[in-house]
Amino acid sequence: MIASGVRSAVILGTALVALIAAHAQRVQGAEFDNLVVGTVDNFLPCSDRTASGGYQGVSLDAWRRVAESTKIEYSILAIPTFSRAIQMAADGKIHVLASCPKITARRLEVVRMSVPYMGTSIGFLSLKEEESPTFEFFFKVITNKILVRSLGILIIASLIATLFVGRLEKGFTHISGFKREKKVGFLEAWLLILLGSGFDKTSHRTKRSHFIVLFAGLFRILFISLSIGTIAAIVREERIPLSVDTLSKQKLRVMLQGGIAVSAETAIENWLMTQMDLNSLTPKKNSIYRMFSEKDPIDALLSGRSKHIVSDIGVLNDIHSQLPSPERYHISHRMGYTIPVGFAYGSNLDRRTIQKIDAAIATMNFNGSMHDLVNYWRSREGKM
Numbered sequence: 001m002i003a004s005g006v007r008s009a010v011i012l013g014t015a016l017v018a019l020i021a022a023h024a025q026r027v028q029g030a031e032f033d034n035l036v037v038g039t040v041d042n043f044l045p046c047s048d049r050t051a052s053g054g055y056q057g058v059s060l061d062a063w064r065r066v067a068e069s070t071k072i073e074y075s076i077l078a079i080p081t082f083s084r085a086i087q088m089a090a091d092g093k094i095h096v097l098a099s100c101p102k103i104t105a106r107r108l109e110v111v112r113m114s115v116p117y118m119g120t121s122i123g124f125l126s127l128k129e130e131e132s133p134t135f136e137f138f139f140k141v142i143t144n145k146i147l148v149r150s151l152g153i154l155i156i157a158s159l160i161a162t163l164f165v166g167r168l169e170k171g172f173t174h175i176s177g178f179k180r181e182k183k184v185g186f187l188e189a190w191l192l193i194l195l196g197s198g199f200d201k202t203s204h205r206t207k208r209s210h211f212i213v214l215f216a217g218l219f220r221i222l223f224i225s226l227s228i229g230t231i232a233a234i235v236r237e238e239r240i241p242l243s244v245d246t247l248s249k250q251k252l253r254v255m256l257q258g259g260i261a262v263s264a265e266t267a268i269e270n271w272l273m274t275q276m277d278l279n280s281l282t283p284k285k286n287s288i289y290r291m292f293s294e295k296d297p298i299d300a301l302l303s304g305r306s307k308h309i310v311s312d313i314g315v316l317n318d319i320h321s322q323l324p325s326p327e328r329y330h331i332s333h334r335m336g337y338t339i340p341v342g343f344a345y346g347s348n349l350d351r352r353t354i355q356k357i358d359a360a361i362a363t364m365n366f367n368g369s370m371h372d373l374v375n376y377w378r379s380r381e382g383k384m
Contacts, residue, residue: 035074035349037063038085038094042294045314045377046100049078058314058377062117062370063098063343066360072353081292083265085344086110092348096357100312102267103340112345112354115361118374119338122268123241125316126332127258127307137234146230154223158194161216162186165193165209196220241331249279256287258307261300264290272310298322301329308332314378 039047047057055076067074079085088094089111103113193216262269289306291297297319300306313334320326345354364370
């Protein structure tokens with residue numbers, strides 16, 4: 001009886017140890033035959049479910065290439081929001097999330113992230129201001145350092161040229177002025193040389209006067225060239241989005257008055273609220289519109305509920321292209337840096353599979369194929 005009891009205890013203990021070992025292997029090292037890949041719907045250019053039931057987007061294309069190189073079988077599950085997708089990964093209900101999840105400190109506290117395969121930046125799509133920019137543009141032109149300095153050089157050069165011409169011509173009695181009179185004063189002679197009215201009006205007696213007037217004319221040509229280039233640069237600068245670093249407390253307060261729309265339960269919403277906290281701003285009711293569906297961004301702008309949308313640059317470009325009057329809107333601000341993006345791993349995904357996926361991403365980053373894929377989507381959907 002005693003021997004039989006000992007034998008039963010040994011068998012039971014062995015079975016228990018085997019079960020524990022099998023569970024540990026399943027948690028740490030077992031590979032799955034078919035992974036469940038979650039993707040957030042209506043989030044182009046990252047991920048979207050098409051009308052035919054297929055899936056598209058840069059993140060999904062990246063995953064397809066990774067799965068092909070690693071021989072991983074998978075099925076795709078559409079998830080409505082990012083917060084739910086991250087929670088499902090944390091709970092082990094999906095193995096991988098492929099929808100451009102940003103690698104942030106808060107997210108890393110919940111799930112493990114893959115090697116980055118691209119970068120993105122945050123920006124604002126804004127309604128253009130109705131006020132005329134004429135005065136502001138004129139002020140920028142007349143206060144531009146290059147134009148002011150080049151104009152000063154032109155004035156000094158023309159003054160020196162006028163002095164030499166007056167000395168060589170023995171005064172200005174034989175120089176025809178604006179009214180064709182055969183006598184002009186110093187000021188009018190200077191204006192003639194400054195404006196470049198022509199040799200026939202500014203020199204008659206000596207060839208050296210011609211050379212001096214030509215010399216002054218070169219400065220005038222240089223000034224005109226600099227003016228054209230500088231004004232073109234100012235016009236181009238007006239069209240380039242400002243850095244989000246330039247968003248002052250006053251500017252954010254004005255944007256809040258116009259309304260800011262943001263996708264709910266996302267890292268971007270967390271970023272926006274952080275900006276509010278850093279500037280000690282408390283958003284009033286309805287000043288921040290939390291979006292949940294695909295149609296919300298366009299409805300928010302067209303209805304006037306919000307004058308600004310904050311999101312990924314790629315998403316903003318996609319929204320901009322769908323607006324009925326896109327010329328009324330522009331990217332007003334954007335980050336001057338990029339935030340790394342990767343896949344989010346589910347808590348139930350084994351370590352060996354994670355290593356295979358990370359290695360595949362690293363290989364694609366190194367050989368440039370991931371770069372080509374991202375550039376393809378950038379050209380298709382606009383800069384991301």
